[in-house]
Amino acid sequence: MSKTYTRAEVAKNNTEDSLWFIIDSKVYDATEFVDAHPGGEAVLRQVAGQDATAAFYNLHRHEVLTKYEDLCIGTIEGEKPQVFTPKPGDLSPVPYAEPLWLTPAFKSPYYNDSHRRLQKAMRVFTETVVLPEAQAREVDGKYISQELVQKMSEKGVLHMRMGPGKHLHGVNLLDGAVKGEEFDYFHDLIVAQEGVRVNARGFQDGSLAGMVIGLPCVMNFMKDERRKKAIMDEVFSGKKFICLAITEAFAGSDVAGLRTTATKTPDGKHYIVNGTKKWITNGAYSDYFVTGVKTDKGLSVLLIERGEGVETKPIKTSYSLTAGTAYITFDNVKVPAENLLGEENKGIYVILSNFNHERWTMACGSIRQSRIVVEECLKWAHQRLVFGKRLIDQPVIRQKLAKMIALVEANQSWLETITYQMCNMPYKEQSKHLGGPIGLLKMSVTRAAHEIADEAVQIFGGRGLTQSGMGKVIEMFHRTYKFDAILGGAEEVLGDLGVRQAMARFPNAKL
Numbered sequence: 001m002s003k004t005y006t007r008a009e010v011a012k013n014n015t016e017d018s019l020w021f022i023i024d025s026k027v028y029d030a031t032e033f034v035d036a037h038p039g040g041e042a043v044l045r046q047v048a049g050q051d052a053t054a055a056f057y058n059l060h061r062h063e064v065l066t067k068y069e070d071l072c073i074g075t076i077e078g079e080k081p082q083v084f085t086p087k088p089g090d091l092s093p094v095p096y097a098e099p100l101w102l103t104p105a106f107k108s109p110y111y112n113d114s115h116r117r118l119q120k121a122m123r124v125f126t127e128t129v130v131l132p133e134a135q136a137r138e139v140d141g142k143y144i145s146q147e148l149v150q151k152m153s154e155k156g157v158l159h160m161r162m163g164p165g166k167h168l169h170g171v172n173l174l175d176g177a178v179k180g181e182e183f184d185y186f187h188d189l190i191v192a193q194e195g196v197r198v199n200a201r202g203f204q205d206g207s208l209a210g211m212v213i214g215l216p217c218v219m220n221f222m223k224d225e226r227r228k229k230a231i232m233d234e235v236f237s238g239k240k241f242i243c244l245a246i247t248e249a250f251a252g253s254d255v256a257g258l259r260t261t262a263t264k265t266p267d268g269k270h271y272i273v274n275g276t277k278k279w280i281t282n283g284a285y286s287d288y289f290v291t292g293v294k295t296d297k298g299l300s301v302l303l304i305e306r307g308e309g310v311e312t313k314p315i316k317t318s319y320s321l322t323a324g325t326a327y328i329t330f331d332n333v334k335v336p337a338e339n340l341l342g343e344e345n346k347g348i349y350v351i352l353s354n355f356n357h358e359r360w361t362m363a364c365g366s367i368r369q370s371r372i373v374v375e376e377c378l379k380w381a382h383q384r385l386v387f388g389k390r391l392i393d394q395p396v397i398r399q400k401l402a403k404m405i406a407l408v409e410a411n412q413s414w415l416e417t418i419t420y421q422m423c424n425m426p427y428k429e430q431s432k433h434l435g436g437p438i439g440l441l442k443m444s445v446t447r448a449a450h451e452i453a454d455e456a457v458q459i460f461g462g463r464g465l466t467q468s469g470m471g472k473v474i475e476m477f478h479r480t481y482k483f484d485a486i487l488g489g490a491e492e493v494l495g496d497l498g499v500r501q502a503m504a505r506f507p508n509a510k511l
């Protein structure tokens, strides 16, 4: 690769026996590659001996070149590559590709050095450790490997995804990027937003989203402290998996309509559970099921262990089977009475207690994913040539991009404002004041995702509907953005919650 050539030398290699071309000042010898080129031989012959930079980037992602690096035989004398190749952890130089707090020259009142350290460490970890497996699992549908879970455990990534709290004290968090004692909701936001950068929506949920929504019920409502600690240790060390099993075929948005029953045995020592659960994330491979059940006078929540009478079957959805989405049947399952979480017949408080954090985390992720789509669109509009000019030179495309950028920036700002309240409000106050705003935020974010997905596919054309190549990020987003619009509360339900909470505070006097 250290060899240099002149452009005239390259130009001579345009024959049957020798086919060279230049991409970004690098010389490639594709003589032996012509038959293997996925796009056919003819297009390579058209650029033989020439500078193919524009033609290449008009059709390919940069990562394609890195796959064929062994074809590179040298560089052009006196020239330097112009294409930016990010290293793991780098910030993107594309405008609006990073939130404003990570953009040079912009200031933010919310983030300090520990946030910046964590952001950098989390990005390197995500890109180097998680991303390769995420991409593979999204395609093959297998569940997350024990090896990756182990690495996430050792670096405290599993712990951090539960948000601030005592469970982080004294834990190694990405080799000291942040101390557990100083971890706040802005650190939490960073972990959530960096994590989605793997661009694998099914894997994003498959990488223990069930823990994020299921384990808090154990942490906050299990009475036996020793047992609680033992379960937390098992889950945080990656030895056992946990999920939240509330939804049933008959009861989704309407949680109170659950039909799974838990009947106390005459000696009061056990519950016998019968019923089904539907669409349970990670349910296919979980060991523990935090389960909503009907007891004699209301709803209750039980921790059920996989065992006799518990069966799980994978459900195919629009994203990858790697999410472990499951249909679950409980058939006369005997559950110790001490596995009751919270109070009997008052399980609704257990279920509601974690909704804010779940919805807020989903908003963090969906905004970040929308931003990645904006970045992809900006890059594509900049390089795609149609009718003799770049897409970005078309005013109608600039209008689409303007709308997309505005939606992402508005939602990120609202997210940060709410996050600031979370950092400065005791948990009880959060439940009282933030349920409505977080519901409205999530609704706003997924409505924006709808607009962004739609415009992004238009900008990418056929590639936006193709699962490989230039438009693969867009195709995935367009296929999967609805998960955030339904899971954790449908848009209509959250919008309604936001307005009803506001009405509850409406002044009595006529205005």
Ligand SMILES: Cc1cc2nc3c(=O)[nH]c(=O)nc-3n(C[C@H](O)[C@H](O)[C@H](O)COP(=O)(O)OP(=O)(O)OC[C@H]3O[C@@H](n4cnc5c(N)ncnc54)[C@H](O)[C@@H]3O)c2cc1C
Pocket: 210, 243, 244, 245, 246, 247, 249, 251, 252, 253, 254, 278, 279, 280, 281, 282, 317, 325, 483, 486, 487, 488, 489, 490, 491, 492, 493, 496
């Ligand atoms: C892939 C996937 C993973 C999931 N993971 C989990 C999990 O881990 N654990 C779990 O317990 N659940 C899980 N769910 C279930 C999810 O939370 C429910 O799908 C969601 O709550 C909506 O319930 P539903 O699908 O039964 O829709 P329904 O309740 O039947 O509602 C259908 C539609 O009706 C409208 N609607 C409903 N109520 C109202 C209202 N009051 N006002 C106006 N409009 C309304 C909304 O548009 C809504 O989308 C998952 C679902 C999917 C698809």
